[in-house]
Amino acid sequence: MDDDSHGDEHTPAQHDRTHDRALNARHDIEEQLRTQRARLEAGNEKLKARTGRNLPAAIGIGIGLGGAVLVSLILIKALFMIVAVVLIFFIVFELTTAIRTAGRDVPRLPSVLVGIAIVPASFYFKAEGQWLTLIGGIVFVSLWRLALQLGSARRTGAVDLWRDLGSGAFVQIYTTFLGSFLVLLTAQNGGQWWALGTLIVVISVDTGAYATGLSFGKHPMAPRISPKKTWEGFAGSVAAAMIAGVIISIFMIHQPWWLGLVLGAVLTLTATMGDLTESLIKRDLGIKDISTWLPGHGGFLDRLDSTLPSAVVAYALYLIFATR
Structure with a gap:
């Protein structure tokens, strides 16, 4: 009777074998995942070496930016001003930072402020607002740089000063002005x-x-x-x-x-x-x-x-x- 009542219970040896099989299965799954991950990373590296970019990340970023633009233009085009402000802010900030790294002293804060200001000016006041903001913005950035020149720690020679002023104007024309035409067109x-x-x-x-x-x-x-x-x-x-x-x-x-x-x-x-x-x-x-x-x-x-x-x-x- 006692043997029959316990006949369906696992012995310690059976428990050990079941545990070992579970561990082996887990290890096999983990090994397969590591192998697949290694293959995926190797494939991405080959693709990156061939294309010069992280293609999956590039596609994801592109879809995100494109989606924001698409939604703003289709739903309420005034929303595009928000997208445009963000984009112009970043491209102005990026270019001024890169130029400063190269040795030119282009003030970032006034440059970015002009970039932001030209978006509503172009949207609501059309070409007149665009041109006035551009010209006023270049003057504003130039005066800011000249004001920095008065500080003893920021003084440079005349040639370098003119190059700084020219670089500041270039940033506004290349990024702020050209970028604002898309806002002007949307309006x-x-x-x-x-x-x-x-x-x-x-x-x-x-x-x-x-x-x-x-x-x-x-x-x-x-x-x-x-x-x-x-x-x-x-x-x-x-x-x-x-x-x-x-x-x-x-x-x-x-x-x-x-x-x-x-x-x-x-x-x-x-x-x-x-x-x-x-x-x-x-x-x-x-x-x-x-x-x-x-x-x-x-x-x-x-x-x-x-x-x-x-x-x-x-x-x-x-x-x-x-x-x-």
Whole structure:
């Protein structure tokens, strides 16, 4: 009777074997996870070595920024001012910091304040507000720098002072002024769709150049400025931009299909020029990225360099074709 009543209980040896099997299974799972993680990291490193960036992080950051812009332009375009203020704040701060690191004394606080001020000025007072804020902003930054010159600890020679003043004006023209054209475009009647379309075409330029150059790129386009840019990538950017331009022209801004070809071709040139311009600036400053705030992209200016000159041309095209 006693043997039958305890026949279904495990002996200590059985408990030990069950425990060992559980431990072995756990170790096998952990080993498989470590192996998969190692493979994933190795794959990411190979991809990073080939592309020059952390691609998963770059995609994530791109989706986040694109989502913020998309929501603001589609829902209430006045919300785009918030996005624009954040973006212009960062690109002005990044560029002034990089220039200061290179030895030029460009005041960051007044530079950033001017960048913030031009957004509502452009949105509510259009071109007049944009130009007045730009001119007043350059004067403001210059006077700030001259005031610092009066302090004995910040005095420099006349040549260096002029270079500092010129660098401060350059920051405002290159980042604040060019960036504000997208705000100016958004403020127009139906301009938010032109602004969104411009961004989509510019993204198409970058994506087309990246994908085509990565797959087929053999002939460098500007090896001394941007070694990874190729003519094959440029051809891919033209094709992608024109396809995107035609779709946007017909379905988003309600213009003739051929305007999409014009939009794609022109924005390909301006986006490429913007990318090469920033590469030239970084080369002159002796840095790889303007900042490291955006994993996979570098800095905000590294992400928006193609957009800055493209916004100017898009605004001009809007005035020519949408206001007739």
